[in-house]
Amino acid sequence: MDPIIILHAGLATGTILLFAAIGEIFAERAGILNLGVEGMMLLGAMAGFSTSLSTGNPWLGLLMAMVAGGIISLAHGLVTIHFQADQVVSGLSLTFLGTGLALVLGEGLTGQNPPLVPSFDIPLLSQIPIIGPIFFFDHSLLVYVGYLFAPLAWYYIHRTRPGMHLRAVGEKPEAADTMGINVYRLRYLYVFVGGCLAGLAGATISLSVSPGWYSTQTTSGQGWIAVGLVIFAQWDPLRAALGGYLFGALRRGILDLQGPATLFGLRNPLFVNSNFGFFLQMMPFILTIVALVIGSRAVARKRLGAPAALGVPYIRGERGL
Amino acid sequence: MSTTTPTIRKRTFPYTLIVEKRVEDIPRWLPAATSLGSVIIAFVIAGIILKFIGGQPLVVLRFFFDATFGSWPVFSDTLVKATPLIMVGLACTVAFKMKLWNIGAEGQFYIGAFAASLVVLIPLVGPETPRVIVILMMIIMGMLGGAIWGFFPGYLKARYQVNEIITTLMLNYVAILWNNFWIFDRWSDAGFQMTPVFERNAWLPRLADYAREISAFSGITLHLGILFGVIAAVAVWWILERSRWGYEIKLIGDNPNAAKYAGINITRNIVFVMMLSGGLAGLAGMAEISGVVHRLQERISPGYGFTGIIVAWLAKLNPFAVIIVSILFGALIVAGREIQPSGLSNLLQGIVLFMVISSDVLLRYKIRLVRL
Known part of the structure; x- marks a missing residue:
């Protein structure tokens, strides 16, 4: 129940959600809702784990995870962008496809021990009291990458020219088209980017945060939590990062409640009967719902958030919104 | 809804595909046909993947039919799962x-x-x-x-x-x-x-x-x-x-x-x-x-x-x-x-769903093969 340990672990598990949620933000900002995050993550987790196992190189593992997530996301891209299919159903089928592929290709990976992404301290910064042990001590490289990635993603979306094109494609594609932006190409690109990041999030699990391949238990619904987090974060990468970390810490803190025999001077019911732990395991999912209610109310009140063309196929030459 | 001019792809091939928006009603048989076609194509794709990872698709297919429709008791099992x-x-x-x-x-x-x-x-x-x-x-x-x-x-x-x-x-x-x-x-x-x-x-x-x-x-x-x-x-x-x-x-x-x-x-x-x-x-x-x-x-x-x-x-x-x-x-x-492998039916389900939603394009557009 040490708060420093909880926050430290929260940053690690939060990094998974950070990558997945920011990836989804890129896709949704371009107007494509991709509900297949869970499937892409699982495929990425499998691809990363398997590659690292066979080549002995975790970096190649991370690369392959991103490639796998990216490639499979293009199926969603093709179906929603060119065939104008319903994005919700297509995203669901991507979940099935990714999960199925991961299970088929991941046969026999359970119990293996590939080389993992290394963890290390940041010199000097790790010496700072309280902050150091939480943020800069014995974290996986991916956690440090996450610190830099979230602000960079924010800067890219809000302050650069390509970022403006991205937002234009998601807000008013026919206007973007008139300005000479290739709507189709950008949508494919950002669906692909989202897929790569979801794959990376999966590999973050299997090669770093909780190493191993446990078939569908590897991701255990975190892809869906990431999709929920995007709404909570109102399509802002920085909020998504904060939300991810907060979520990770809460999740860890809740699980730690089972440890001590007494809680606030009372007998800990969770310690006496471990089956009460099932209620603790429900908490991340219930918290996601609570976060969604809060996020949805904010979106409704401020009338901002969701990209205007989210979920709407763009057909050249037809009247848009 | 504006009228769209048919898009024609130039090819050296003597035939060309014309894609145009459907204006008339969808024929009654078409939705069923696309669903059936989707399932068949999905089976073929799953078979190719199975072949690729070293399985025997035809043996599996044969087994599939024997284990599900082959006799009354197994067909009853199928119906129990269908319920x-x-x-x-x-x-x-x-x-x-x-x-x-x-x-x-x-x-x-x-x-x-x-x-x-x-x-x-x-x-x-x-x-x-x-x-x-x-x-x-x-x-x-x-x-x-x-x-x-x-x-x-x-x-x-x-x-x-x-x-x-x-x-x-x-x-x-x-x-x-x-x-x-x-x-x-x-x-x-x-x-x-x-x-x-x-x-x-x-x-x-x-x-x-x-x-x-x-x-x-x-x-x-x-x-x-x-x-x-x-x-x-x-x-x-x-x-x-x-x-x-x-x-x-x-x-x-x-x-x-x-x-x-x-x-x-x-x-x-x-x-x-x-x-x-x-x-x-x-x-x-x-x-x-x-x-x-x-x-x-x-x-x-x-x-x-x-x-x-x-x-x-x-x-x-x-x-x-x-x-x-x-x-x-x-x-x-x-x-x-x-x-x-156990994920195969999961995979097949994903492919089927993808094929179904992709085939919906045939309900919205008419694709014709014409001789130039």
């Missing part, structure tokens, strides 16, 4: 007609099973109660349980515009954990992760029960639940095609603005449709434990709730087509238990 799929597929059909994305049928199935078990486990009935009454109470409780589980996301969507996709999905996990608590802790049978077997008066009648009178029925596990599925299909068809409520549901699905101006209460419909959808999934859960498992335990569903989504879509949201598609997917589940 919950019919009801879950109908649950998705009702919701999807309104463009309400209930992907929480899995959780509603579990809570339905849980609530139906309460009748036996609390118990709400005495040990000598006639079977008809016990089963009726289980049906009511099962549907009620599923409906309550559908009510929460429906209410949140109607009241706070909370995205129902995420909430229904999150509630799936909650439902499974909730069930686990009761079967691991309160109702555990001598430490095993399951409740004691129900009394015979809580079992749905099976054909095998009549083996003494008709010897051909021996070993046939088909139970009364399939009849619930058929009745539910007729009921859903009647609601959607013959009732005022169904008209409202379809109008909201097709054009929410028009529905609003027509004075239809969208908020109330969201809650009611989610409850109806949940109730149907809950009924599936009841039928599964009362007809097959005869106790509450872990993993009573191999993902029926999710397969139901594909079933509904492949059936083009037609309640009677749901029955036929469910039998195919029931077969997939039966075969999937024995086919290695």
